[in-house]
Amino acid sequence: MRWYGVLSILASLLLPTRAIFADDAFHIDYHHALLGSPQAHATFFHKPQTSTNASLLYTISDKAVLGAVNPKDGSLLWRQPLAGRPVNNASSSFLVAGERDGQIISGYGRTVACWDALNGRLVWDYTVPEGTTIHGLQAIPVGGSNTNDLPQDILVLATPDHSNAHAILSRIAGDGSGTRWEHKDSSLSPSSSASIAASSQHVYYITKSHGLLASSKAKVVTLDGTTGHEAGQTSVAVDSDPLGDGGEYSTASCSGFPFLISADKGSKSVKFSLLTNPNPKVVGLTLDDKGEDIEDITVHHACDVTAPTHFLLHIRGKTCQWAEIYHVDVKSGGATRAYLLPATEEKSAFAATGSGSSVYFTRSTESEVILYSSESHGQLGRWQKTSFRATPGISPSHTVAEVVSKGKASFAVRLAETSQSGNWSLVRNGELLWTRPEMLAYVNIAAWAEDAGPDALAEELDLESSVNPLTGYIHRVKRHLTDLVSLPSYLQGVPETIVKSSPESDAIARRNLVGTKTVILGSRRHELIALDATNAGVFQWQTDLSSHISPGAEMKSIVVDEGRAHVYLSDGALIVINASNGKVIEHQSGHGPLSNLVRIPGGPAPAAIKVEADGTPRPAEDSAAVHPLEGNTVVTISDDGKAFGWAIGQSVEKTWVLEPRDGTKIINAVARAEHDPVASIGKVLGDRSVLYKYLSPNVALLIAESHSDLTIYLIDAVTGAVLHTSTHQAIVPGTDIPAVMSENWYAYSFTSRDPATEGIATQLVIAELYESSIPNDRGPLGSRTNFSEFSVDAGVRPHVISQAFTIPEPISSLAVSQTAQGITTRQVLATLPNSNAIVGIPREILDARRPVDRDPTASEREEGLMRYFANLELDPKHFLTHAREVVGVRKIMASPSLLESTSVIFAFGHDVFGTQIAPSLAFDVLGKGFNKGQLALTVVALFAGVLALRPLARKKTVEGRWGQ
Ligand SMILES: *[C@@H]1O[C@H](CO)[C@@H](O)[C@H](O)[C@H]1NC(C)=O
Ligand SMILES: *[C@@H]1O[C@H](CO)[C@@H](O)[C@H](O)[C@H]1NC(C)=O
Numbered sequence: 004m005r006w007y008g009v010l011s012i013l014a015s016l017l018l019p020t021r022a023i024f025a026d027d028a029f030h031i032d033y034h035h036a037l038l039g040s041p042q043a044h045a046t047f048f049h050k051p052q053t054s055t056n057a058s059l060l061y062t063i064s065d066k067a068v069l070g071a072v073n074p075k076d077g078s079l080l081w082r083q084p085l086a087g088r089p090v091n092n093a094s095s096s097f098l099v100a101g102e103r104d105g106q107i108i109s110g111y112g113r114t115v116a117c118w119d120a121l122n123g124r125l126v127w128d129y130t131v132p133e134g135t136t137i138h139g140l141q142a143i144p145v146g147g148s149n150t151n152d153l154p155q156d157i158l159v160l161a162t163p164d165h166s167n168a169h170a171i172l173s174r175i176a177g178d179g180s181g182t183r184w185e186h187k188d189s190s191l192s193p194s195s196s197a198s199i200a201a202s203s204q205h206v207y208y209i210t211k212s213h214g215l216l217a218s219s220k221a222k223v224v225t226l227d228g229t230t231g232h233e234a235g236q237t238s239v240a241v242d243s244d245p246l247g248d249g250g251e252y253s254t255a256s257c258s259g260f261p262f263l264i265s266a267d268k269g270s271k272s273v274k275f276s277l278l279t280n281p282n283p284k285v286v287g288l289t290l291d292d293k294g295e296d297i298e299d300i301t302v303h304h305a306c307d308v309t310a311p312t313h314f315l316l317h318i319r320g321k322t323c324q325w326a327e328i329y330h331v332d333v334k335s336g337g338a339t340r341a342y343l344l345p346a347t348e349e350k351s352a353f354a355a356t357g358s359g360s361s362v363y364f365t366r367s368t369e370s371e372v373i374l375y376s377s378e379s380h381g382q383l384g385r386w387q388k389t390s391f392r393a394t395p396g397i398s399p400s401h402t403v404a405e406v407v408s409k410g411k412a413s414f415a416v417r418l419a420e421t422s423q424s425g426n427w428s429l430v431r432n433g434e435l436l437w438t439r440p441e442m443l444a445y446v447n448i449a450a451w452a453e454d455a456g457p458d459a460l461a462e463e464l465d466l467e468s469s470v471n472p473l474t475g476y477i478h479r480v481k482r483h484l485t486d487l488v489s490l491p492s493y494l495q496g497v498p499e500t501i502v503k504s505s506p507e508s509d510a511i512a513r514r515n516l517v518g519t520k521t522v523i524l525g526s527r528r529h530e531l532i533a534l535d536a537t538n539a540g541v542f543q544w545q546t547d548l549s550s551h552i553s554p555g556a557e558m559k560s561i562v563v564d565e566g567r568a569h570v571y572l573s574d575g576a577l578i579v580i581n582a583s584n585g586k587v588i589e590h591q592s593g594h595g596p597l598s599n600l601v602r603i604p605g606g607p608a609p610a611a612i613k614v615e616a617d618g619t620p621r622p623a624e625d626s627a628a629v630h631p632l633e634g635n636t637v638v639t640i641s642d643d644g645k646a647f648g649w650a651i652g653q654s655v656e657k658t659w660v661l662e663p664r665d666g667t668k669i670i671n672a673v674a675r676a677e678h679d680p681v682a683s684i685g686k687v688l689g690d691r692s693v694l695y696k697y698l699s700p701n702v703a704l705l706i707a708e709s710h711s712d713l714t715i716y717l718i719d720a721v722t723g724a725v726l727h728t729s730t731h732q733a734i735v736p737g738t739d740i741p742a743v744m745s746e747n748w749y750a751y752s753f754t755s756r757d758p759a760t761e762g763i764a765t766q767l768v769i770a771e772l773y774e775s776s777i778p779n780d781r782g783p784l785g786s787r788t789n790f791s792e793f794s795v796d797a798g799v800r801p802h803v804i805s806q807a808f809t810i811p812e813p814i815s816s817l818a819v820s821q822t823a824q825g826i827t828t829r830q831v832l833a834t835l836p837n838s839n840a841i842v843g844i845p846r847e848i849l850d851a852r853r854p855v856d857r858d859p860t861a862s863e864r865e866e867g868l869m870r871y872f873a874n875l876e877l878d879p880k881h882f883l884t885h886a887r888e889v890v891g892v893r894k895i896m897a898s899p900s901l902l903e904s905t906s907v908i909f910a911f912g913h914d915v916f917g918t919q920i921a922p923s924l925a926f927d928v929l930g931k932g933f934n935k936g937q938l939a940l941t942v943v944a945l946f947a948g949v950l951a952l953r954p955l956a957r958k959k960t961v962e963g964r965w966g967q
């Protein structure tokens with residue numbers, strides 16, 4: 004008994020202790036590394052190495068991002084934005100892969116680039132002449148036997164952008180050594196269409212004119228593949244709608260037997276001609292008559308030189324869809340229908356896969372996957388899509404397949420499907436393996452939703468305090484009794500929570516402390532998506548609003564209020580949505596366009612004010628029942644670069660106009676955030692004196708730009724008085740000028756060119772506002788009890804201290820961390836587009852009072868001031884994204900959490916990133932190094948020790964007494 008206590012203390016010492024603080028990185032943050040929606044003609048499975056049979060999934064998205072994805076888990080292996088950064092208006096892009104040469108070649112804009120298929124490194128690139136754009140890219144087949152192991156050559160078609168340029172067809176060496184030959188065509192006008200195809204001997208160049216001079220024939224020029232010399236020219240009758248990939252006349256250009264295929268809109272037949280015939284004849288293929296209006300036809304064929312020339316026509320009718328499979332006779336140049344796949348009402352997506360000497364066709368519908376051989380109509384495999392049941396009505400919009408034959412009659416099929424909702428998923432034998440939420444790459448606005456619903460306990464307490472004391476007391480006793488029911492299970496769980504401490508349980512505990520935050524995101528694709536911003540960005544719901552949004556309109560603002568999300572559109576319409584499940588509650592049509600939306604305090608709820616393009620504010624129709632409080636000040640800017648001040652109450656009154664001098668336009672206005680609490684009104688200096696902060700809710704920052712000058716106005720928004728200005732010259736045109744304002748300071752950044760050295764530098768400027776330059780002085784207003792902004796002596800200007808820092812790279816947007824009470828120091832959050840990162844710069848470093856050209860004095864050191872250096876290195880420690888590459892982030896949002904120390908951060912634009920930061924360290928939570936088990940064991944051991952030593956002590960006391 005006596006030894007028990009000692010033993011247990013020893014035992015507790017032997018328990019593993021975790022005194023080292025593991026970093027929170029990769030536990031509390033999350034990142035969706037996105038590509039954008041994959042394009043059907045530039046997505047395929049491909050084996051990146053000659054030595055293995057494992058393939059990767061490659062795609063170019065419609066945001067011109069090339070990427071490789073691991074088909075096993077959907078993780079991104081590498082990506083390259085072909086336009087430098089993800090773009091929303093990407094022009095056409097092309098992707099081809101050589102046969103087992105470990106390279107993958109993209110064409111975009113004017114650049115053909117060859118990438119290492121395994122790691123995404125650039126191997127070589129080639130630029131087509133100025134004035135032309137790549138309009139076709141083809142790997143030249145090597146006739147099935149790539150004996151010399153050289154990379155495959157590439158055929159590039161560049162078409163003119165204007166009438167002074169001409170089309171160029173060139174064969175470039177696969178090893179990057181340049182062009183082998185070029186074929187120029189000066190007769191092609193920019194409005195004509197051109198496409199290419201290649202067989203192992205020949206290259207085909209197909210052109211067709213459009214517009215007034217349009218003929219019903221396409222011109223086909225045949226060139227010798229090795230020399231580029233013209234070998235023949237002919238014209239082939241075609242219909243008006245080309246059916247090839249991406250609207251090209253030529254199809255199967257990667258298969259060794261390319262053909263032309265076209266149809267007329269709504270017609271029930273298709274024109275086909277095989278290009279490898281010296282005199283291509285035109286064959287009319289009559290489609291099966293199902294008594295249906297045909298809306299759309301697409302062609303699917305295998306991209307394999309050795310595969311038989313079979314192709315599939317996918318026919319979409321008004322009510323049903325079916326497919327017809329044709330076999331091509333390469334000798335006669337004819338094509339015959341081999342079999343038909345049944346028409347179904349369910350929408351289908353088809354994929355063709357070549358594998359050795361066979362071609363497989365896969366049909367994927369909402370509910371099942373069916374595999375056919377190209378030879379006959381027998382099903383080789385059929386799988387139900389089991390795990391897809393959750394999202395009915397969403398059919399795949401396109402799909403690519405990989406078929407593996409496992410012995411005689413057993414097949415495995417992997418499908419990479421793009422759904423209309425923007426999900427990109429992998430389905431193996433009908434089973435969903437993973438999903439990538441690519442629709443998040445289109446998000447352009449976001450709003451924090453309130454925490455999920457009111458607290459149940461708070462509601463009960465409210466109820467108890469609102470009824471008479473006796474009823475309240477009875478209610479309370481009942482409540483405690485019901486609480487007791489869950490006590491045993493709670494007690495049972497206690498030892499487990501103490502002993503077990505996994506990263507997950509830590510994360511859950513932390514989440515409970517931080518609270519739940521939901522963000523509602525609006526995308527360019529007219530979708531509304533809700534994510535859990537505190538819990539790994541988990542999907543909550545997605546709503547497609549395209550049926551409610553008229554063409555050309557876009558979402559301008561989302562406001563979340565009492566469980567409803569109000570989505571304001573650019574045409575003035577309003578859609579109200581239930582914020583907890585995404586269901587549309589109501590839709591009001593537009594009352595005139597708006598360019599912005601502001602919210603002002605009002606009763607009983609905040610009032611929404613629409614701002615028109617000329618800067619005029621107008622109360623929103625849906626806030627008719629809301630009365631804005633008197634004395635609200637709103638600053639607006641008009642499209643032509645003027646700023647206006649407005650007093651909004653029962654009426655709207657213009658109070659001032661700020662018109663910058665000629666050639667200068669105000670491009671942005673920045674104010675303090677709605678929630679911007681200030682914990683202390685002064686800054687305590689080292690000698691215990693106080694510098695009082697200039698804290699006005701009515702200051703705003705106006706950013707004005709002329710062609711190369713930048714002027715920053717600090718204004719009083721009530722009177723329009725300019726409190727401070729600063730001007731910077733030689734701004735590089737087109738660069739971002741982000742700005743942020745909080746408490747008594749503002750920061751902005753710009754990129755300028757040094758006129759003497761032509762060097763480009765980015766500066767980050769911080770300015771702090773104080774009531775007076777003298778400590779312990781509140782300026783002329785100090786002794787006054789009331790104050791009017793309009794009184795004679797009101798022109799008191801703040802004392803502004805500012806400092807500029809040169810930073811190593813441009814900043815595209817700035818934000819500031821937010822906490823509930825503002826006690827925690829703030830961090831300035833900046834996105835760095837060049838290094839694809841987000842950095843949180845502590846305010847202590849960005850302090851405008853850092854002593855210049857001298858070391859800080861003892862009292863300044865006590866304040867934490869460091870000597871000023873013009874260069875501000877961005878410390879890798881401060882990168883919130885750590886090793887992650889967050890591409891294309893346009894906006895960062897911060898929101899307070901339930902913990903004062905912690906601010907919740909969410910960033911979007913292309914990638915989506917979220918984290919939680921504690922700028923003053925987590926002073927109100929126990930760190931990860933805290934060992935609960937050890938604490939509990941120590942208490943137990945102490946208790947046992949006391950028990951063990953008590954007889955000893957008692958004996959000693961008794962003996963002592965006797966000994967007296
Ligand atoms: C790849 O697959 C082919 C055909 O299925 C097989 O002959 C070859 O041995 C495989 N290679 C490897 C490295 O597994
Ligand atoms: C896309 O838009 C940007 C900016 O609006 C413009 O500079 C660029 O030329 C556009 N690109 C294309 C391919 O239209």
Ligand SMILES: *[C@@H]1O[C@H](CO)[C@@H](O)[C@H](O)[C@H]1NC(C)=O
Pocket residue numbers: 393394397422424426438542545
């Ligand atoms: C997209 O995928 C996610 C994750 O699997 C799923 O929760 C969501 O319901 C899907 N959305 C649609 C519209 O299918």
Ligand SMILES: *[C@@H]1O[C@H](CO)[C@@H](O)[C@H](O)[C@H]1NC(C)=O
Pocket residue numbers: 565566567581582583584588
């Ligand atoms: C939103 O939907 C939930 C669940 O369907 C419902 O309980 C709630 O009342 C709805 N909220 C509003 C504002 O309609």
